[in-house]
Each structure stands twice: as structure tokens, then as C-alpha cells.
Amino acid sequence: MKTLILTRRDVEGILTPAVTNDTVEKAFHAYGLGQTDMPPKSYLYFPKGDLRSMPAYVHGGGFDIAGIKCVTVHPQNAAGSLPTVMAVIILNDPRTGFPLAILDGTYLTCVRTGAAGAIAAKYLSREDAEVAGFVGCGAQARSQLSCLQNVRKIRKIKIWQFEGDKVCAQTFRRWAKAACHVEAVVSSRIDDVTLNADVVVTSTPSRLPLVNRVSAGTHINAIGADAQGKQEINPEILKQAKVVIDDWAQASHSGEINVPLSRKLIGKRDVHAQLGDIVAGKKKGRTSAEEITLFDSTGLAIQDISCAYVVYQALKNKRGIQTVKLF
Amino acid sequence: MKTLILTRRDVEGILTPAVTNDTVEKAFHAYGLGQTDMPPKSYLYFPKGDLRSMPAYVHGGGFDIAGIKCVTVHPQNAAGSLPTVMAVIILNDPRTGFPLAILDGTYLTCVRTGAAGAIAAKYLSREDAEVAGFVGCGAQARSQLSCLQNVRKIRKIKIWQFEGDKVCAQTFRRWAKAACHVEAVVSSRIDDVTLNADVVVTSTPSRLPLVNRVSAGTHINAIGADAQGKQEINPEILKQAKVVIDDWAQASHSGEINVPLSRKLIGKRDVHAQLGDIVAGKKKGRTSAEEITLFDSTGLAIQDISCAYVVYQALKNKRGIQTVKLF
Known part of the structure; x- marks a missing residue:
């Protein structure tokens, strides 16, 4: 054989x-x-x-x-x-x-991680979501956008430009316009990107929170944190949001929740569900237009x-x- | 690349x-x-x-x-x-x-397992070893013999014939004579095979002890046990012998020692060393012509x-x- x-x-x-x-x-x-x-x-x-x-x-x-x-x-x-x-x-x-x-x-x-974000958005973001904010503009951002477009009609994206790196954001903007046919703007003020966005996608290697403010009704795909000590989201947002993880063992060890958990800023009770429970109908996803939802992706075998x-x-x-x- | x-x-x-x-x-x-x-x-x-x-x-x-x-x-x-x-x-x-x-x-x-047995024999069997007893006669027995011959001048092997399977022992006997140029005999009495042998090699899938008697000075390569519940050697022999394992975590979980350990017939103190400690010169191998030594191989990555x-x-x-x- x-x-x-x-x-x-x-x-x-x-x-x-x-x-x-x-x-x-x-x-x-x-x-x-x-x-x-x-x-x-x-x-x-x-x-x-x-x-x-x-x-x-x-x-x-x-x-x-x-x-x-x-x-x-x-x-x-x-x-x-x-x-x-x-x-x-x-x-x-x-x-x-x-x-x-x-x-x-x-x-x-790369693509299966984009798909996890998309499936989280399917169950957790508002059905009428059309504006997405991107914090992080590398290969994973492209994959997230490509997959997200299959579950939500994204019309416009906003891209955060990290100080000192003008190339990455502009390259992503041009690619998004050409490949995904979306309106795309770049801003160096992170609040401009994360506020008034229906979906926020973070895909950086950050070890300090970057996202401090989102609007009511936003869904966040927190993709970047995949090792101990990494985080992208202000723990205050985690405390407000309906937090969904992919897997407790992995997320508590190395996902977005790992730092605030280890500092006891949040507890296990602040985690609403694993994504599989929602997809299988055992737990509810989004239940109102106003709530903030967050998916903590670590990537599963x-x-x-x-x-x-x-x-x-x-x-x-x-x-x-x-x-x-x-x- | x-x-x-x-x-x-x-x-x-x-x-x-x-x-x-x-x-x-x-x-x-x-x-x-x-x-x-x-x-x-x-x-x-x-x-x-x-x-x-x-x-x-x-x-x-x-x-x-x-x-x-x-x-x-x-x-x-x-x-x-x-x-x-x-x-x-x-x-x-x-x-x-x-x-x-x-x-x-x-x-x-197959061959790296044979080599582990050979290296164990190099440090633990008598230098003048020339007779080997085989309990088990499949592909692993061949590999054990091939590798053993590189460290000891094996002149004669004795092969145990499991009741009801005459083919395996005879096939191994013919192969050993032709490929390894050793005298080879088959016996259906296991004591005939394990007594008066300088090296005993066990490579069966047994879950009950098969080897009950060995002579003073024998080295045993216990290869077969590689999962919980498997064993080939009478625990009385383990208690008498200088027991060397490849790795404590693996051997205690699934090696020859796993069953007698779980039944408290032996304890961690009955394990003399890990083979690596002996090869690296941190612990002694054989120190007398009379002692019985045993290597418990589980196979390491x-x-x-x-x-x-x-x-x-x-x-x-x-x-x-x-x-x-x-x-």
C-alpha cells in the first residue's frame, strides 16, 4: 500500500x-x-x-x-x-x-485557524455584521478575513497600523480590496479600529493588552495568544464579555485567558462555554444584539x-x- | 528546501x-x-x-x-x-x-530495540557469554540476536517452542543458523532454554510470567512487556536480580516491572539504575560473575x-x- x-x-x-x-x-x-x-x-x-x-x-x-x-x-x-x-x-x-x-x-x-474564527463568528457575531476591525495584518489576518467572508457579509474593514511598521497594514489593505472586494482603511489609532466594528480580529504576538475599547454588540476573535504570557485584550473586556474558548486545557494554559487567569483577574466561571458545546447545540451562542462576545482560539488538533x-x-x-x- | x-x-x-x-x-x-x-x-x-x-x-x-x-x-x-x-x-x-x-x-x-538489548548486554552480561536462550521467536528475536552478536561471541542459542506453534521456533532456528552461524536448538521445556544460558532474551506478548528459573550469572533482556498488564519474568527473579530499566516513567507504566510494581511485589528501591546512567559511567553495571542482571526495555524515542x-x-x-x- x-x-x-x-x-x-x-x-x-x-x-x-x-x-x-x-x-x-x-x-x-x-x-x-x-x-x-x-x-x-x-x-x-x-x-x-x-x-x-x-x-x-x-x-x-x-x-x-x-x-x-x-x-x-x-x-x-x-x-x-x-x-x-x-x-x-x-x-x-x-x-x-x-x-x-x-x-x-x-x-x-493557517486556514484552519481562519475557519475557527469564522465558525465562532457564525455562532457569536451579529447576523448583520458588516464592519470588521483588524489588529494584526499578517498571513493570519488574511485567512481570518477570507473565512469570515463566508459566514458574514463583510463590507468594510479597518486595519490598525502598528507604529513603525507601515508596510504590513498597507499590504493587507491592498490585498483585501483586490482579493476580498471590501472597503479597507488603515488607522494608527487602535480605538478607531476596534470601536464601531461588528467583528474585531486580533492576530498579533503581543504580550500586553492592545485592545482596550469595543462597542456594544461586538464579537472579538482573539487569535494571537497561543503561548503562556501572551495576550491581546484588556482583561476588563474579558470580564464584560461572553467568553467562549476552543478547549479549556489549551486556553487556560496558553490562550487569551491564560494571563488574566494566572493573575486571578478572571476565573473559570467567567468562561461561558467551549465552542464545540455551542456548535453542538448544548450551550447558547449570542442571545442579544448588545452583548460583547469573545472567542479565544488556541488551535486544536x-x-x-x-x-x-x-x-x-x-x-x-x-x-x-x-x-x-x-x- | x-x-x-x-x-x-x-x-x-x-x-x-x-x-x-x-x-x-x-x-x-x-x-x-x-x-x-x-x-x-x-x-x-x-x-x-x-x-x-x-x-x-x-x-x-x-x-x-x-x-x-x-x-x-x-x-x-x-x-x-x-x-x-x-x-x-x-x-x-x-x-x-x-x-x-x-x-x-x-x-x-525493530532494529533499535535489538540494539538496546545489545547495549544492555554489553554493560550487564558476562564478557564470556556464549549461550543465549530465546523465549519468543518472532522478528524481534532476530533483531536481538543480530545486535547481540556484535557485542558478545554467541556460539549457541536455545529457542523455546510455544505449545501449538511449531513453525515460529523452527523458522527462527533455521534463520539463526544460516544468517548468524550459530548452533541452534529448539526445546518445548522452557527451563531447558532459560537455565544454563548466559543471556536470556524474552520477546513475547505475554501477560503472565513465563521465565521462572535462570542460572547464577545470567543476564536477561526483558523486551516483550511494553504495555500495562504485560510481563514475562517471574517477580521472584526481579527481586533477586540487579534490575536496570531504560526510563522510569515508561518502565513503571508499561515495562516488565509494571505488574509487580502495581502489586507491590517490588518497589522503586529494587531498580538499580537506568541504562543511560550505566553507559554514562554514573552507575555500575555487572560487578560479579554470579549476579543475575535484568534489563527492562520499553523503547525510547x-x-x-x-x-x-x-x-x-x-x-x-x-x-x-x-x-x-x-x-
């Missing part, structure tokens, strides 16, 4: 924002129903980065698939030719253990494995795909 | 018993000096098998390499065409995170990653090796 070797290009061809949103929603649905197994991430620490092992088994929502994502994070790569984040996924058949496919997980990680399976299914019989007979 | 895709055939060509013994000894040496990181294995459980994630980082003994082995165990595969145990290894450069290679880990797992690195180094510039540009 042969194992598929799937490159970034192969994965990009299948995981459109619409397909990824649909897949990630099913994975969260299965998670909400207890049809997934996901041991905690484990970490190896290097002098200049780390490696995270993320195994998962999804046995619901139309899936019966397992595997592991191996993802490395090396911030200093940004100065060279390699990406900061690189990932490889091994996909296994739970019935026999056979390694069905080995996939590039670099693009997949079930998102990776379900998306990898969709790619595998689409390409397993396609001609021209690289394969290997491993043993 | 391209990632190497290395098949079983590629791996077999490099990992001879001599090369594997040398590599595994260096890995245990680094482990003994605290130059390795190895988070606990994590498990996914399926209806008919499991998947184990085994990450490791080796930064000593000439290594600076990290990665993860993803290994599945499906006992019912034995009835079909797929192996019971299949493994894939991803090898990462700790400096950048780049995935240097993806390797078949199926053969590698540092063995996998160090062996995978040796294969990668040997083949990274070789023509004809399959590669992929993942992203």
Missing part, C-alpha cells in the same frame, strides 16, 4: 475557505458531542524555538480518522527564507493504523486532522499525486 | 546491527548525561489498536536533532497483509524547525530519533533518494 505525499499546493487546491469552514464546524460539532480524543499538546524546547506534537482522533461528524500534527515555531526564521511556523501532518487509518498520507501542514494550519482528511479524500485517487511505499 | 522521504529499504541499508548499536549507545550516553528531552508518550485508543506519539530532542553525544515517531499497534493486522506495528518518523532541525526527513519507522523500531538522524546523514546527498518540497 502507498502513502500519499501532499504538498502545500495540493492542500491549497482543496482547502478553500468554504470547505475549511464546513470541515472545522463539523470537527467542533463532534468535539461538542464527545466524539473526539485529543491528548494535551506536548512540547520540545530548543534554544531558538519549539516543536509541538498534536495528536487527535475524530470519530463523529462523518469522520473516522486519526493522526498527528508536528509543528515547529522559530521566530528568528522571519529574518531568513524559512517560515516561522512549519508543520507536517501524518494521517492514520484508525482501523489498521496505516499511514494514509503525509501532508504539509503549514498552509493548513481536531481541526488539523479533520482538514487533512478532507484533503486526503479529495486527492487519494487523483493522478499525478506523489506517493511512497514506505515499507 | 526539500524533505527526504526514506523507505524501509533506505533505512535497512544504513542501520546495520553494528551502526545501530553504536548509535543507540551514544543516545543512552546522552540520556545519562541529561542531554536529551523526551516528553511522555501520548496514546490515542481505537477500537482495534492504538497510536503512540513519541517526541524527542537529543543534544549531546554528537547529536543535535529532534523529531517525533508516530507508531500504531493493531494486533488484528496479523491476520491480513499489514504489519501489526507501523511507524513513521518526522525528523526536524532544532535550529530552524525544518522537517529534514520523513522515514519509515517500521524496520527502525531518543533511540528512534538518533537512529533516524544517522540514516538522514548517510543519505542526504545520495542520488536517487525520493524528496519532496512540502511548501
